[in-house]
Amino acid sequence: MAAALGFKNLTLGYDRHPAVHHLSGEIAEGTLLAVVGPNGAGKSTLLKGIVGVVHPLGGQIARHGIDPKDIAYLPQIAEIDRSFPISVFDLVAMGLWKRAGLLGGIGKADRVKIETAIDGVGLRGFEHRAIGTLSGGQMQRALFARLLLQDARVILLDEPFASLDSKTVSDLLELVHRWHGEKRTVVAVLHDFEMVRQHFPEALLLAREPVAWGRTTETLSPENLLKARRISEAFDDQDGNSEDEA
Amino acid sequence: MYEFFIAPFSEFDFMRRALAGVIILSLSAAPIGIFLMLRRMSLAGDVMAHAILPGAALGFLVAGLDLFAMTVGGIAAGITVAVAAGLVARFTELKEDAALAAFYLVSLALGVTLISLKGSNVDLFRVLFGSVLALDNATLLVIASFTTFSLFALALIWRPLVLECVDPGFLRSVSGSGTLVHLLFLALVVLNLVAAFHALGTLLAVGMMMLPAAAARFWTQDVTRMAAISVLIGVLSGVAGLLVSFHANLPTGPAVILAAGSVYGVSVLLGPVGGLRKRFSPGRHLEA
Numbered sequence: 017m018a019a020a021l022g023f024k025n026l027t028l029g030y031d032r033h034p035a036v037h038h039l040s041g042e043i044a045e046g047t048l049l050a051v052v053g054p055n056g057a058g059k060s061t062l063l064k065g066i067v068g069v070v071h072p073l074g075g076q077i078a079r080h081g082i083d084p085k086d087i088a089y090l091p092q093i094a095e096i097d098r099s100f101p102i103s104v105f106d107l108v109a110m111g112l113w114k115r116a117g118l119l120g121g122i123g124k125a126d127r128v129k130i131e132t133a134i135d136g137v138g139l140r141g142f143e144h145r146a147i148g149t150l151s152g153g154q155m156q157r158a159l160f161a162r163l164l165l166q167d168a169r170v171i172l173l174d175e176p177f178a179s180l181d182s183k184t185v186s187d188l189l190e191l192v193h194r195w196h197g198e199k200r201t202v203v204a205v206l207h208d209f210e211m212v213r214q215h216f217p218e219a220l221l222l223a224r225e226p227v228a229w230g231r232t233t234e235t236l237s238p239e240n241l242l243k244a245r246r247i248s249e250a251f252d253d254q255d256g257n258s259e260d261e262a
Numbered sequence: 263m264y265e266f267f268i269a270p271f272s273e274f275d276f277m278r279r280a281l282a283g284v285i286i287l288s289l290s291a292a293p294i295g296i297f298l299m300l301r302r303m304s305l306a307g308d309v310m311a312h313a314i315l316p317g318a319a320l321g322f323l324v325a326g327l328d329l330f331a332m333t334v335g336g337i338a339a340g341i342t343v344a345v346a347a348g349l350v351a352r353f354t355e356l357k358e359d360a361a362l363a364a365f366y367l368v369s370l371a372l373g374v375t376l377i378s379l380k381g382s383n384v385d386l387f388r389v390l391f392g393s394v395l396a397l398d399n400a401t402l403l404v405i406a407s408f409t410t411f412s413l414f415a416l417a418l419i420w421r422p423l424v425l426e427c428v429d430p431g432f433l434r435s436v437s438g439s440g441t442l443v444h445l446l447f448l449a450l451v452v453l454n455l456v457a458a459f460h461a462l463g464t465l466l467a468v469g470m471m472m473l474p475a476a477a478a479r480f481w482t483q484d485v486t487r488m489a490a491i492s493v494l495i496g497v498l499s500g501v502a503g504l505l506v507s508f509h510a511n512l513p514t515g516p517a518v519i520l521a522a523g524s525v526y527g528v529s530v531l532l533g534p535v536g537g538l539r540k541r542f543s544p545g546r547h548l549e550a
């Protein structure tokens with residue numbers, strides 16, 4: 017299988033402080049990859065790097081023949097202002113940005129697409145509700161509907177299942193598996209090792225530097241997890257003492 | 263009826279021009295106020311309104327009560343302070359609201375000092391509280407052209423502006439326009455404040471922007487409808503303020519702002535979205 021994304025000695029970070037260190041490797045097209053690791057390990061930063069929001073401090077990211085616009089990104093739900101007065105329909109419709117842009121009209125065919133996406137995540141009847149009235153699970157469903165509309169070849173999910181009930185999680189996981197079946201590349205930042213073992217064939221264990229990357233069963237071995245924790249404790253100390261490690 | 267509502271406008275030219283002024287102002291200032299409010303930048307709007315004063319005062323020092331000089335000075339000062347306040351908040355330890363308060367106080371003091379160097383108390387009063395009833399055709403044209411430009415610009419940036427408020431991470435992932443949109447939005451705020459400054463003066467200009475917006479928040483949960491309602495509230499307050507000031511012989515600018523303030527008060531009490539009436543008598547809950 018051809019590579020969709022490649023990293024060559026990639027370092028990502030903010031204000032010269034690296035959050036992801038010396039990452040090399042490839043994500044093959046159609047991969048279903050979980051990114052796991054302790055807090056502050058650079059998982060979210062890696063997704064932001066792939067989507068092009070954070071620029072490399074060193075090394076390279078190769079997007080093999082994939083237009084940046086063909087990468088869909090689901091931010092952490094905490095980054096969304098849920099008090100903003102906008103309806104579920106309008107929020108989901110943003111998934112058409114790639115095609116509609118600033119001024120493009122949203123026609124009858126698009127409306128059908130939007131309705132179908134909302135239907136597909138089980139939110140029929142909620143189209144005209146303001147997002148402020150949704151529960152956490154319903155909100156995440158709406159954001160998945162937006163991903164459906166984006167219809168992208170690469171899909172990046174930042175903690176998509178954080179604090180959701182089990183019914184919502186299993187419904188949304190079903191969508192993830194559907195995308196996998198459609199040969200889309202899916203990369204998800206996750207904390208639940210059990211879920212990763214059950215649903216994600218490949219995993220990347222990150223603690224700023226990559227600890228292990230490959231088949232999930234091997235990546236999530238007790239030795240690797242221990243190693244990741246050791247490294248993360250070390251950089252917690254470092255952050256307290258030294259300013260510049262770049 | 264006719265005597266009260268129509269006659270003042272049909273008989274007096276200055277009332278007609280004032281009416282045109284407040285209506286045109288509301289068209290773009292109120293929707294821009296909506297976005298200021300939704301981005302939690304109401305205070306920043308207030309600061310920019312004050313920041314216009316020293317610029318306009320410099321224009322006044324150079325050319326007297328000249329429309330062009332005061333407009334250019336106001337825009338330049340407004341944009342300078344918008345950028346400077348953003349930089350101070352970003353690169354120093356000072357919290358943004360403290361930085362804004364500092365700019366606000368210094369601008370006001372500086373502006374009043376500059377005006378007093380050359381002008382009389384009448385000039386000062388006019389700059390601080392405006393002169394809705396003295397709008398001449400040239401000033402109306404300036405206000406109208408700023409509003410026209412603002413409406414087109416707002417239509418152009420509407421989608422990214424909404425997106426930047428709701429989900430900035432997503433906007434950055436689909437478009438690099440976020441920063442540009444933010445800057446353009448700030449420029450629109452300054453333009454509309456300068457337009458409002460000519461009619462309502464420094465201290466009241468931001469009122470036509472924030473009060474209709476704050477009131478509209480209580481009537482709907484959809485940003486597009488909210489913008490429309492805010493325009494309506496702005497126009498209504500303008501007309502009511504002019505009529506009350508005409509009949510009761512009250513100063514016009516404050517009357518317009520007080521009218522908008524009354525609508526805000528009513529909205530807080532009776533508005534269906536988060537208004538107090540709902541809170542204290544929520545009504546029967548919906549049956550499934």
